[in-house]
Amino acid sequence: MKAQVKAQVKAQGTANAQRQFDPVAGHPTPQVAFADVTLDLGGKTIIENLSLGVQPAEFLCIVGASGCGKTTALRLAAGLYQPTRGKVTFDGQPMREPRREIAIVFQDYGKALLPWRTAAGNVSLALEAGGMPAAERPARIEELLRTVGLPGHAGKYPAEMSGGMQQRLQIARCLAQEPKTLLMDEPFGALDAMTRQGLQDEVLSLVAASGVTVIFVTHDLDEAIYLGDRVIGLLPHPGRIGIELPVNLPRPRDQLSTREHPEFLRLRRQLFDFIKATEQ
Amino acid sequence: MKTTGILWRLASFAVAAGFVALWQLIANFKLVSPVFLPGPDRAWASLVRGFSSGDLLAKLAGTVEHMAYGWLAASIAGIALGAVIGSSPRMRTYVAPSLEFLRPLPVSAIIPVAIAMLGLTQAMALFVIAFGAIWPIMLATIHGFAAVEPRLYEVARSLQMSKLAVIFKIALPSASPDILAGMRLSLTVALILAVVCEILAGLDGLGHWVLLSARAFRSADLFAGVILLGVTGYVTSVAMSLAEHRLLAWQASQR
């Protein structure tokens, strides 16, 4: 299925108003689709004519300079913003509001967790919202905490946990939503390099196990290539697609061999040049 | 850590004992006429007599009842109103000026109005106590609801939580430190107003007891009543602190 995703490399700076995801051209139905989406906020156009389809189980990474609209695009996909023009759809249906099948991992984990609930309580929030009977929750909570590498921390409050643990907890809560799509906004941006690499691999194995679709925003180009099936680079003012690269690196990925792969280095170079050009 | 805590406690006991001793000395040497100032021995005797006859207990129960009903009514109404006003920025801008007008109004100014409307009744007392005690609670609740982390509302939206669930699982717990602090402040206000209402309306309670004792120059009874009022204020505030400590245990880890 992923091989079918025909992605072309677009030279940076070309107009991309005409770029459109075309379901008729042999693509399977995208799970998340932007059709010519424009968003104005505060009298400014933040995103312009963005068209994009994300296939089920695809791992899409979005990179771009700071302020180019990555977070805004993700919020559109989450249904937290409504487009000014164009349409965002999920499984073919227009997104009018956020929905439980789409989970979002915020960068500021400190603000996205309930400080008055323990780790278990924070995961429980999503289960409660999903209507799971109280008797079934503890077992599921334990399972989820184990999945994200937090077994034995169920009784801890977020303030008693390190940044990496808090972000793991937020991921556990998102998984408790049983999402079809997982949106991640620079989830590891505030973490140190070691924690970051560990979490990258954990996310990859989680995603492989659950088959969830991921849209992953990062400003770390290596991270984007390492994780993604496809990397999109945004151009700023207004935000639009400037480059699109399929990542044909074998899975499972490996922190050492993948990062030394000639294809990795080639993509890295290409993205690097793109970002450098947008920053001028 | 532990020993210094114990030392502080001992020191505060010593100060209290010192005051009582000083009071006894002043009374013994009749520096103030015994008609006005009984010694702690006589006040204590009066306390014991009052309790064994059951008189004082009934008065204490009356005051605690006035205070508790007024305070509870103020808490429920204050939290409900504060939640409505605090969770909507538009409400806040509309209602804030009226609040600023009403808030500094001394409650004593309301009492004649309440008496004119409700007479010298329990209902009047309840109204006055609740009116006075509602402000700290309502203002704290407004502040608490306005300060809820917006990110948490987005989490709630993406979980498609119901309005009710958002209030009870996100907004109220988030505002609870503010709300509980407001409730503690109101406790004192409620006690003061309970006494004032009892004095003005002759309602059964320590206020009334103190007033009658003063009129009959029974200074020992008067002091027994005052001591009981002090104890009531102290005990309720300690109980409130304990409740706060328990309910806000999660905050301990944040500091």
Ligand SMILES: Nc1ncnc2c1ncn2[C@@H]1O[C@H](COP(=O)(O)OP(=O)(O)O)[C@@H](O)[C@H]1O
């Ligand atoms: N609510 C808003 N109102 C007005 N402008 C906004 C708003 N949110 C974001 N912006 C602007 O949109 C641009 C893109 O923001 P954002 O999506 O957060 O960028 P990124 O995540 O790529 O760093 C920025 O220039 C930012 O100032």
Ligand SMILES: [Mg+2]
């Ligand atoms: Mg951002």
